[in-house]
Amino acid sequence: MMRRRLFWKLFLAFWLANCLTFLVGAGAFMLDELRGDTPGLRSLLVTELNMLQRFDEQAGRQLLQVSPQPPGVQVGLYDDQGELLAGRAVPRPLFERSVTGTDGRLLILRASAASDLDEQPRPRGMGPLLTGTLMSALFALLCSLYLTRPLAWLREAMGQVAQGRFDVRVKPRLGRRRDEIVDLAEDCDRMAGQLKALVEAQQHLLHDISHELRSPLTRLHAAIGLLRQQPERREMLERIERESRRMDDLIEQLLTLARAQSDQDHADCEALDVVELLAQIVEDARFEAGMRQCQVLLVAPQPFITRGHEELLYRAFENVIRNAVRYTAPGSEVRVEAMLEQAGERLRVTISDQGPGVAPERLQAIFNTFDRGGDSGGDGFGLGLAIASRAINLHKGVIAAQPADGGGLLVRIELPRLG
Structure with a gap:
């Protein structure tokens, strides 16, 4: 059965990134709701402040009695002596604003949970969306590095093999990783080893041929020396001498070709x-x-x-x-x-x-x-x-x-x- 570990790693990585993006956004929304920092609460506070400034204390009391307050949130109207006039008691206010009514009396509006609100409700922040985007980018970067780094090592190794350096190996650089890229690295290492063996076998063959041909050359030269003593066989002598010279040239060129193909370390430069x-x-x-x-x-x-x-x-x-x-x-x-x-x-x-x-x-x-x-x-x-x-x-x-x-x-x- 064909192994698909790399496929499942990529699938789970992108799935995890999407899930975390959703959870971060949903968590931030739920946190806002638990704090009570909601558009409804902000609207209530802004409306209450406007009623106290434009009308009188009685209008502000009626608004707090008629308007429903969000669950888990206390909004109360106090006088300058700290006495509760309307709404719910707020023992530890997180929001407090002083306002002077139309009759000149100082009133204090307190809430149990609110941000530093202005006259107009502020829009919801972009924090959850930015956080989710950054986390997705982080996971995408890690996935890209996970894939491209071993592929770059493979490309570098293949370049060295193309230059004749067959001792290069990729699998040791991948550590304890186990997936299809490791299988590819093993195949590349095996190919480099086989190429090295083939090239060495070719070089050995060329050297063996050259060595074996030199022996008959030596005998030919000896025969030439003997034939020179028999003038009547001069035609054969010239033919043997010509062929031996050609064989010597061939061997010399084969040796030069073998050296040009095998000398990769520049040791004799x-x-x-x-x-x-x-x-x-x-x-x-x-x-x-x-x-x-x-x-x-x-x-x-x-x-x-x-x-x-x-x-x-x-x-x-x-x-x-x-x-x-x-x-x-x-x-x-x-x-x-x-x-x-x-x-x-x-x-x-x-x-x-x-x-x-x-x-x-x-x-x-x-x-x-x-x-x-x-x-x-x-x-x-x-x-x-x-x-x-x-x-x-x-x-x-x-x-x-x-x-x-x-x-x-x-x-x-x-x-x-x-x-």
């Missing part, structure tokens, strides 16, 4: 100049570009000092720039431009080529793992841009691709300054 890093990469890329009769131009007037993983950032920029050199047209130019934004707190790097470009519907897919951008016959493995994307995201940056002006592809990388 160090201060570095990204512009200087770009200059080193461009200098190395110019040698490869010269073989294709093209050029690599760097435009970066100012340094940009930040903290990060130098190796991962180097691989990220190197993969993008080498891709641009690989696909640009012979005799063309690859342009690498870096500029500071937001008062020097952010670096924007654009790498543009003059190659065939990428179809608009594939601009996002080229950053996926093992995606070769439709070039299935090329020498690449489809890991270069995936490594660049993971490394830039690890440094809280953004990487995106778009068509370049005049054809080709433009890759935009934005990095914040990390302290």
Whole structure:
């Protein structure tokens, strides 16, 4: 049976707020009645005072004899000597007013329960309504906090899980609470644990694959050394050497991708100049570009000092720039431009080529793992841009691709300054 504890808590809370609002209002009304501070009593006192002031003592006596007095209330008319002239005796008056009759005689009107009345009856106060409103608001606030605080904790925890911190847990923060939100927190904690196990299993698999592949690589290199002594088998030697080099490159890229995906604690961060890093990469890329009769131009007037993983950032920029050199047209130019934004707190790097470009519907897919951008016959493995994307995201940056002006592809990388 589905548990509905949260539903009943909300139902009872709002019901209790409404009941208290009603009881406070009804209680205040009953208290007024018990005190005798009613519109009927006030009207009687005001009328009696008017009769004494405008007419004479006899008119005031007749009014008290004819007009019924509220139950439990005493109203009496006294002379200046304290002798009761009309009405009921008032031993402990709560209301007393002196008035001079038309004959000049001083008279005193006393009542057992009344407020400080004026000539006109005062309206009933707004106290009960305000009290009930405030109590309803208080209960609504408590209910809102009861619901929104754990939901905010859940949102914070899911944000940390999205950043790769799978050790976060929500249920311990909820204490001894028992309802559907606790069940949701348990499911979220269980999901974080399963994600952590899956990611660790993936990382272990990548490392195991890399380790296992290095053994046949060692044997291949040994075989290459033996074959060099047999010139008649040189064709096979070149093929083995080429394949072993490709396998070595694949392993290196897999290791880099594994590190970019798993390194979340920034333990190896160090201060570095990204512009200087770009200059080193461009200098190395110019040698490869010269073989294709093209050029690599760097435009970066100012340094940009930040903290990060130098190796991962180097691989990220190197993969993008080498891709641009690989696909640009012979005799063309690859342009690498870096500029500071937001008062020097952010670096924007654009790498543009003059190659065939990428179809608009594939601009996002080229950053996926093992995606070769439709070039299935090329020498690449489809890991270069995936490594660049993971490394830039690890440094809280953004990487995106778009068509370049005049054809080709433009890759935009934005990095914040990390302290």
